[in-house]
Amino acid sequence: MLSEGRETLKEVIQAVAPIALIVLIVLAFLTGSPVSDLVNYALGVIMLTAGITLFLIGVNNGLLPMGEAIGSDLPKHGSIYLVIFVAFLFGFLATVAEPDVRVLTNMVEMVSNGAITRDPMIISIAAGVGIFVSLAMLRIVVGVPITWLFTGGYLIVILLALVTPADYLQIAYDAGGVTTGPLTVPFILALGIGLSSVLAGKSALTDGFGLIGLASIGPIIGIMLLGILL
Amino acid sequence: MIAELVIFKGIATIMQDAVIALIPLSLFFILFQVMYLKLPMGHVINLFKGIFFTLIGMILFLQGVHIAFIPAGDAIGSFFSAIGKAWILIPFGFFLGMLATYAEPAVRILSKQVEQSSSGFIKGTLILYTLSLGVGIAVALGMARIIIGFSFLPLIIIGYVIAIILLWLSDRDFVAIAFDSGGVATGPMAVTFLMALAVGVAGGIEGRDPIVDGFGLIALIALAPILSILLLGIYFKSKKVKSS
Numbered sequence: 001m002l003s004e005g006r007e008t009l010k011e012v013i014q015a016v017a018p019i020a021l022i023v024l025i026v027l028a029f030l031t032g033s034p035v036s037d038l039v040n041y042a043l044g045v046i047m048l049t050a051g052i053t054l055f056l057i058g059v060n061n062g063l064l065p066m067g068e069a070i071g072s073d074l075p076k077h078g079s080i081y082l083v084i085f086v087a088f089l090f091g092f093l094a095t096v097a098e099p100d101v102r103v104l105t106n107m108v109e110m111v112s113n114g115a116i117t118r119d120p121m122i123i124s125i126a127a128g129v130g131i132f133v134s135l136a137m138l139r140i141v142v143g144v145p146i147t148w149l150f151t152g153g154y155l156i157v158i159l160l161a162l163v164t165p166a167d168y169l170q171i172a173y174d175a176g177g178v179t180t181g182p183l184t185v186p187f188i189l190a191l192g193i194g195l196s197s198v199l200a201g202k203s204a205l206t207d208g209f210g211l212i213g214l215a216s217i218g219p220i221i222g223i224m225l226l227g228i229l230l
Numbered sequence: 231m232i233a234e235l236v237i238f239k240g241i242a243t244i245m246q247d248a249v250i251a252l253i254p255l256s257l258f259f260i261l262f263q264v265m266y267l268k269l270p271m272g273h274v275i276n277l278f279k280g281i282f283f284t285l286i287g288m289i290l291f292l293q294g295v296h297i298a299f300i301p302a303g304d305a306i307g308s309f310f311s312a313i314g315k316a317w318i319l320i321p322f323g324f325f326l327g328m329l330a331t332y333a334e335p336a337v338r339i340l341s342k343q344v345e346q347s348s349s350g351f352i353k354g355t356l357i358l359y360t361l362s363l364g365v366g367i368a369v370a371l372g373m374a375r376i377i378i379g380f381s382f383l384p385l386i387i388i389g390y391v392i393a394i395i396l397l398w399l400s401d402r403d404f405v406a407i408a409f410d411s412g413g414v415a416t417g418p419m420a421v422t423f424l425m426a427l428a429v430g431v432a433g434g435i436e437g438r439d440p441i442v443d444g445f446g447l448i449a450l451i452a453l454a455p456i457l458s459i460l461l462l463g464i465y466f467k468s469k470k471v472k473s474s
Binding site: 007011015016017018019020022023025026027030031032033036037040041042043044045046047048049050051052053054055056057058059061062063065066067070073076077089094096097099100102103107108110111112116118128146147150151154155158159162166167169170171173174176177178180181182183185211212213214216 | 236239247251252254255258259262266267269274277278280281282283284285286287288289290291292293294295296297298299300301302306307309313327329330333334335364375382383386387390391393394397398402405407408409410412413414416417419421422423425426429440441442443444445446447448449451452474
């Protein structure tokens with residue numbers, strides 16, 4: 001776990017450092033922020049780096065093996081309904097725990113001064129992911145080509161956009177982006193890989209993947225419906 | 231002294247949030263463990279050690295975002311709009327978007343994956359450059375939208391319509407990869423810093439609504455890798471036809 005941790009830390013630093021440094025330079029030399037702000041910024045970046053590292057190590061040693069264990073156990077019970085239902089729960093619960101989703105929804109609540117509250121957004125996003133992960137599973141079982149599902153999903157997203165209130169429109173599309181965060185992606189893929197390795201005769205490359213793409217259409221529709229219905 | 235206080239500001243709420251976020255998944259696993267899995271106890275304890283790491287990591291991450299990236303994005307965004315040089319954020323955004331993608335490990339993994347599924351026809355570096363350029367353009371477009379003030383809807387609809395058209399023209403193996411790749415560029419960096427930057431700019435320019443104009447950037451960033459990979463898929467298809 002130690003060498004794995006070092007490797008993860010290296011990758012996180014690689015991803016965070018370039019932007020963090022440029023932002024520090026801009027803050028120090030252009031915006032003329034006071035030193036106490038710079039210190040806070042630097043401490044925050046260190047916390048964030050340590051946080052992502054611990055988070056990823058934790059996911060790899062906790063949630064991910066859990067997902068794989070459940071994913072490969074499921075088909076043994078032979079019920080397609082159970083698979084679809086668990087796929088929904090997987091998508092829903094992983095999204096509830098996704099840090100990126102929290103950052104977006106906290107930010108929306110803050111910027112809108114509480115006019116758009118966080119928890120209904122999280123639930124709509126999570127339900128959207130859950131429903132689309134189940135659809136993706138159903139697709140693998142029934143054998144619908146992926147191009148059809150994407151075309152259908154995108155057409156719905158385009159049509160709903162025309163009737164979504166302006167305040168929710170941007171947030172809805174952003175919600176599609178944040179669900180593909182560091183928790184949801186490996187967790188849902190673990191389920192998909194576990195299942196498609198058992199469902200015989202399906203090519204792993206073209207059938208197992210596409211899950212994440214489908215999972216990011218759900219939240220867009222979820223937030224749009226939230227905006228339309230509220 | 232003051233700096234010390236700020237880094238723990240609001241951490242109690244974040245801790246509570248993080249615990250609540252992880253409880254449902256843990257309960258779900260315990261239920262499965264008791265009913266079907268019946269994994270050995272030692273193994274289960276190790277898995278829960280992992281959950282504990284995830285919890286601590288999530289708290290540090292969210293707190294770090296609150297004290298570092300959100301204020302920084304806001305400060306930079308409002309600074310440039312206050313001095314009337316908001317346009318600088320368009321090339322700045324392009325540069326940050328490109329750099330963030332180029333530095334992101336997930337993007338390298340994806341590039342390798344595409345290289346393999348094209349059986350080496352398309353080099354990993356070509357994919358890396360295409361993706362970085364794509365995300366850079368997306369961030370620049372997102373910034374330009376806020377600063378110049380054109381609306382989001384036509385932009386995103388055109389983006390999705392192009393995606394649907396490319397979908398039918400692109401190589402089949404590339405399609406699934408393309409749609410899964412939407413996530414690679416919207417990592418924690420993009421979500422936190424670039425979003426705060428956009429909201430900061432929108433808040434600083436007269437006549438912009440932070441809710442309507444500040445958000446939408448992540449959506450454009452997510453679309454960039456999809457379009458890039460689909461385009462590469464078309465390029466690969468035409469190369470394959472020519473060589474056979």
